[in-house]
Each structure stands twice: as structure tokens, then as C-alpha cells.
Amino acid sequence: xDFQKVIALATRRGIFQPAFDAYGGLAGFMDYGPVGVKxxxxxxxxxxxxxxxxxxxxxxDGALVGPEALFQASGHLGEFDDALVDCADCxxxxxxxxxxxxxxEMSRDALAEAIxxxxxxxxxxxxxxxxxxxxxxxxxxxxxxxLSGYLRPETAxxxxxxxxxxxxxxRSKLPFAGAQIGRSFRNEISPRQGPxxxxxxTQMEVEHFFLPNDEPKLPTSLESIEINLVPAKGKKxxxxxxxxxxxxxxxxxxxxxxxxxxxxFLTGIGVAKDNLRFRQHGANEMAHYSSDCWDGEINTSLxxxxxxxxxxxxxxxxxxxxxxxxxxxxxxxPGTEREREVWVPNIGKLGKEFKGEAKSILEAIKxxxxxxxxxxxxxxNSVTLSEEYMSKKTERGSEMVFPYVVxxxxxxxxxxxxxxxxxxxNDGEREWISLPQETSPYDLLVAPLMTKDGLDGxxxxxxxxALDMGVDAYYDEAGSIGRRYARADEIGIFFSMxxxxxxxxxxxxxxxxxxxxxxxxxxxxxxxxxVRR
RNA sequence: GCAGGCGUGGUCUAGUCUGGUAUGACUAGGGGUUUCCAACCCCUCAACCUGGGUUCAAAUCCCGGCGCCUGCACCA
Numbered sequence: 201x202d203f204q205k206v207i208a209l210a211t212r213r214g215i216f217q218p219a220f221d222a223y224g225g226l227a228g229f230m231d232y233g234p235v236g237v238k239x240x241x242x243x244x245x246x247x248x249x250x251x252x253x254x255x256x257x258x259x260x261d262g263a264l265v266g267p268e269a270l271f272q273a274s275g276h277l278g279e280f281d282d283a284l285v286d287c288a289d290c291x292x293x294x295x296x297x298x299x300x301x302x303x304x305e306m307s308r309d310a311l312a313e314a315i316x317x318x319x320x321x322x323x324x325x326x327x328x329x330x331x332x333x334x335x336x337x338x339x340x341x342x343x344x345x346x347l348s349g350y351l352r353p354e355t356a357x358x359x360x361x362x363x364x365x366x367x368x369x370x371r372s373k374l375p376f377a378g379a380q381i382g383r384s385f386r387n388e389i390s391p392r393q394g395p396x397x398x399x400x401x402t403q404m405e406v407e408h409f410f411l412p413n414d415e416p417k418l419p420t421s422l423e424s425i426e427i428n429l430v431p432a433k434g435k436k437x438x439x440x441x442x443x444x445x446x447x448x449x450x451x452x453x454x455x456x457x458x459x460x461x462x463x464x465f466l467t468g469i470g471v472a473k474d475n476l477r478f479r480q481h482g483a484n485e486m487a488h489y490s491s492d493c494w495d496g497e498i499n500t501s502l503x504x505x506x507x508x509x510x511x512x513x514x515x516x517x518x519x520x521x522x523x524x525x526x527x528x529x530x531x532x533x534p535g536t537e538r539e540r541e542v543w544v545p546n547i548g549k550l551g552k553e554f555k556g557e558a559k560s561i562l563e564a565i566k567x568x569x570x571x572x573x574x575x576x577x578x579x580x581n582s583v584t585l586s587e588e589y590m591s592k593k594t595e596r597g598s599e600m601v602f603p604y605v606v607x608x609x610x611x612x613x614x615x616x617x618x619x620x621x622x623x624x625x626n627d628g629e630r631e632w633i634s635l636p637q638e639t640s641p642y643d644l645l646v647a648p649l650m651t652k653d654g655l656d657g658x659x660x661x662x663x664x665x666a667l668d669m670g671v672d673a674y675y676d677e678a679g680s681i682g683r684r685y686a687r688a689d690e691i692g693i694f695f696s697m698x699x700x701x702x703x704x705x706x707x708x709x710x711x712x713x714x715x716x717x718x719x720x721x722x723x724x725x726x727x728x729x730x731v732r733r
Numbered sequence: 734g735c736a737g738g739c740g741u742g743g744u745c746u747a748g749u750c751u752g753g754u755a756u757g758a759c760u761a762g763g764g765g766u767u768u769c770c771a772a773c774c775c776c777u778c779a780a781c782c783u784g785g786g787u788u789c790a791a792a793u794c795c796c797g798g799c800g801c802c803u804g805c806a807c808c809a
Binding site for chain 1: 734743744745760761762767768769770771772773782783798799800801802803806807808809
């Protein structure tokens with residue numbers, strides 16, 4: 201199954217198509233159709249079951265537009281921004297920081313200076329002035345000049361900003377994780393390959409917060425999970441998660457935990473384990489925030505496609521927001537509780553005695569440990585403060601630290617594409633999508649063998665009872681029964697139920713299983729309860 | 734963003750060189766027939782990416798735009 205065929209299937213069967221087709225299309229944007237929306241819903245349901253319901257992540261649904269300050273703090277305005285130069289003669293375009301030695305460490309201004317007058321590596325002409333291209337979509341918030349705002353380039357920042365709030369919801373206990381499903385936007389220079397590189401896409405992200413000295417251990421239930429690893433240094437190998445952690449291939453127990461969970465999730469929705477690997481980023485591939493990162497990749501006709509990134513972000517994000525914003529993002533570090541006697545200046549007395557100079561004195565002792573008979577320099581004079589100008593106080597507190605975070609971040613659109621491609625089967629006689637029932641768009645096809653003798657009416661009655669009990673059923677009475685099976689197979693409907701004359705006599709139906717084509721004769725009730733998820 | 738290739742019903746496609754009624758198949762819809770895996774028969778819907786130019790006449794030739802594919806560059 202190659203890329204073009206998946207795209208054709210997607211259009212034909214209402215899964216997805218390019219958006220704004222009537223106006224010539226707009227690269228990087230897709231619309232999902234009736235079947236595609238159902239598949240997405242199913243994948244999201246499984247994901248929520250894994251992360252929100254079973255793993256207890258706190259779910260959030262954050263705003264899409266954010267203020268400029270947020271993205272200054274997060275680093276996206278600086279780091280997400282490419283400095284470009286192009287050549288007027290040969291038309292080639294380059295990243296400025298790639299042309300200058302050490303350019304990746306330079307400031308913008310230094311880079312602009314260094315690049316000026318540089319020759320084009322392609323043709324030797326002098327390059328244009330440096331311009332910058334930011335991958336975020338910008339907008340104005342409010343009337344008039346308005347505030348600069350940006351569409352979020354990742355859902356993660358919402359969770360980081362909500363950290364103090366979520367922490368209270370979790371009754372101030374660490375570790376905990378926030379989870380979010382939502383759209384993100386990146387103004388890609390050259391989006392291509394349909395659902396694989398989009399300008400608007402859906403992410404499913406978890407931010408797992410923990411104290412630096414108390415990283416969650418790998419649960420024993422995950423230790424023996426087999427996983428394909430491609431470390432940045434060293435050989436590709438298949439081993440257990442527990443072993444990879446013990447031997448240091450994976451450096452962090454929480455990263456290991458999330459690699460295992462990501463694999464469990466992906467195989468649960470129908471990705472074959474042999475088609476799945478986790479590849480570690482090399483140092484130069486790493487994002488600005490990340491200290492260790494593994495990409496979960498699925499093997500497709502287009503090569504290995506990244507569908508999930510598991511990144512150890514350290515305290516990069518929380519400390520950025522803690523330092524830039526007015527909120528406290530730190531937490532007390534357990535075990536560092538302390539109680540000590542400190543001297544504090546008696547401001548009332550200082551004021552009375554020193555009048556106008558009191559302010560300068562207070563300024564001078566602001567950042568020093570005060571104790572009796574301390575000598576300080578004030579306006580060129582040495583002043584000694586005796587015990588009468590201060591008093592003793594008991595100070596309680598803990599060392600405050602920014603929690604660390606490990607982040608698994610899934611791309612829904614890519615996952616759906618990979619699933620379609622890999623679950624497409626063709627045995628020469630028929631073509632079908634072999635998804636597990638959890639992610640099939642429908643549970644059941646209800647089909648009367650013929651549309652006469654009341655078979656269709658009976659079938660519609662059964663359809664209604666199926667829908668009433670929560671079975672996602674699809675009704676089809678057009679064409680031969682074989683054609684209807686074929687149609688159902690092509691969108692991956694898991695079971696088919698056929699109503700014939702015998703149904704009218706004894707209330708039994710034929711139930712067909714999609715992958716095996718096996719049929720069995722069951723009572724309507726038994727069939728429906730078998731089909732129910 | 735650059736270079737090359739491409740753009741015809743829902744899908745696949747003929748026609749483009751050499752300008753003149755747009756081909757066929759599949760799918761889909763309606764009807765008939767039919768007792769379980771794309772059966773058959775009749776009918777029907779449905780397309781030249783877009784804007785300009787050349788011409789009596791443009792799907793076809795020329796120019797621009799948009800989109801798709803490939804390569805380069807980019808891709809937290």
C-alpha cells in the first residue's frame with residue numbers, strides 16, 4: 201500500500217481530503233470526513249483510556265491563542281525562528297546559522313554581522329540580508345493595534361502554565377501528569393505528504409511532573425516489555441524495557457516508563473510491534489528544551505515516520521515560566537525543611553534614629569545575613585548596627601525547586617495515516633482494513649440479504665436495537681450481499697450481520713467476522729452482545 | 734522557498750506532440766433480478782485546477798497563480 205493509494209482510499213471512503221479544495225486548496229490543511237472522524241474518535245478514546253482513565257493523568261483543554269510573552273518565555277519566539285538568507289542569482293535558500301562556523305551559538309545580531317558579505321555556496325554570488333522566518337502563526341488580539349498573539353505550536357505550554365493550578369487539583373502532591381488533546385499550528389515552510397506534515401494538526405500530549413530527587417520508578421508490570429531501540433550511540437537492538445534501563449541505554453526510569461506506555465498504546469490501536477521502533481535523538485537533533493528524546497517511529501512506504509516523541513524536558517519549561525512570569529512554579533523539596541533563627545532589622549527603630557538615611561541602610565543590608573554589630577557602607581560612611589536595631593526571628597521553609605518533566609507527545613494525524621497504510625490488506629480477492637475493533641470506525645454492518653419479504657424492515661429494527669445498546673452500526677441494503685461486505689471491509693467495519701428468511705422464522709442471524717470471513721449462526725441477542733465493545 | 738515533473742467526473746484513465754462534439758473502466762444513485770462474499774441486465778448522475786494571452790476555435794499552445802509528486806533546503 202503506497203502513499204497515493206492511501207490518499208485515494210481516504211478520499212473515496214470519506215476518511216480525509218485536502219481542505220479548501222473548492223478554492224484551489226491550501227497546503228498543510230486537511231478535512232476529516234465521516235469515517236475519518238470516527239477513526240480519530242476511536243483512537244482518542246483508546247488514548248484517553250490509557251492515559252487519563254488508567255494512568256490518572258489530569259486532563260486539560262487549553263486555549264489556542266497565546267500572548268507574545270508566553271512564547272518569549274517558552275523559547276519559541278527565539279528558537280522556533282529560523283534565520284534565512286537567500287541568493288538572488290541562483291535562488292537557493294539557506295539557514296544563516298548553518299553557513300557560519302559556530303553560527304548555532306551566535307546571537308541574531310552577531311549572526312547578521314557574520315553573514316553579511318558571505319558568498320553563496322551554490323554559485324558564489326553575494327547573499328541577501330538575513331531575514332527571519334518564524335514557524336508560529338501570528339495574529340492580533342483585540343481592536344486597534346491590538347496585542348500580538350500566536351497560535352500555539354504545541355499543546356504542551358498550556359499544561360506548563362496550568363502547572364500550579366493542576367498541582368492544587370492534585371492536592372499539592374507530586375508526581376502527577378497533565379494530559380491534553382488539542383490542535384496545534386505550525387507555519388511549515390514546505391508542508392508535503394498530506395497528513396504527515398500539516399500546518400494544523402492534533403496532538404495528544406502528557407506532561408509528567410516529578411521532583412528531581414524522586415523520579416518515578418519503572419513499574420514492574422512494564423519491565424518485561426520487548427521494545428526495539430535505536431540509541432544515538434551504539435547499535436540498534438531489541439530488548440526489554442527493564443534491561444534497557446538497567447544497562448543505561450535509557451537513562452531515565454520515567455522516560456523508560458513512557459516508552460513502554462507509548463508502545464502499549466500504539467500496539468493496542470493496531471500498530472504491529474515489528475513496524476515500531478524508538479530512536480534516540482543525537483545531540484544536534486535535540487530540541488531547545490530537551491535533554492533526552494526518543495522518537496517512536498512507524499515503518500511505512502515512505503520510510504520511518506515519527507508518531508510520538510518522548511522527551512525529558514528537565515525543568516526547562518517550568519523554570520522559564522517561573523522566571524519570566526509573576527507566578528511561582530517551584531515547589532518545596534521534601535527533606536529540606538529547615539528551621540533557623542535569623543536576625544531581622546528593626547525598621548521602626550532604624551527609621552527613628554537614622555531618618556533619611558534609613559532607606560539607604562535597608563538597601564545595603566537587603567542581600568546580606570544580618571547579625572549584631574554588622575558594619576556596612578552607607579553613602580561613603582561606615583555604619584555599625586548594634587543588637588538594639590535588630591531582633592531574632594524563627595524562619596521556616598524548604599528549598600524550592602522546579603519540578604522536572606517527561607513528555608510523551610503523540611501526533612494523531614500521523615498515527616491515523618500509518619494505521620491506514622499498515623492495516624490495509626489485499627489477498628488478491630478483496631481489500632480490507634484490518635484494524636482491531638477498538639479503532640475500527642464501525643462495530644457492525646447490518647444488512648438484509650434482500651430488500652423484500654420484509655427482510656429490510658426486520659433489519660432496520662435490529663439496527664435500531666444495536667444503536668440503542670451503544671453498538672456503532674452501519675446499515676446497507678444496496679447491491680448484492682458480496683458487494684456490501686466489500687464496501688464494509690474497505691472501511692474496516694469489524695462485524696457484519698445478515699438478515700435472511702430464517703431470521704423471520706427463528707430470530708437468528710448470520711454474523712461474519714471481517715478478517716477471517718468466518719460466519720456463524722446466532723440469535724440476534726447473542727450476536728449483538730458479541731459485537732458490543 | 735528553489736529546480737524538475739504533473740494537474741481531465743468520487744477513483745483510475747484516453748485525448749495534449751499535430752487546437753475543432755472529451756474516451757473507457759470502476760464506483761455511486763434509481764429500477765429489475767438474486768437465499769451469503771465486488772454476479773447479471775436497463776437507466777442515471779458526474780470532469781478538462783485557476784486567471785490571463787494567442788486563435789474563428791484552447792483540455793491541448795504561451796504566461797502568471799494555486800495544488801500535488803520528487804529532489805534540495807526546512808521539519809521542537
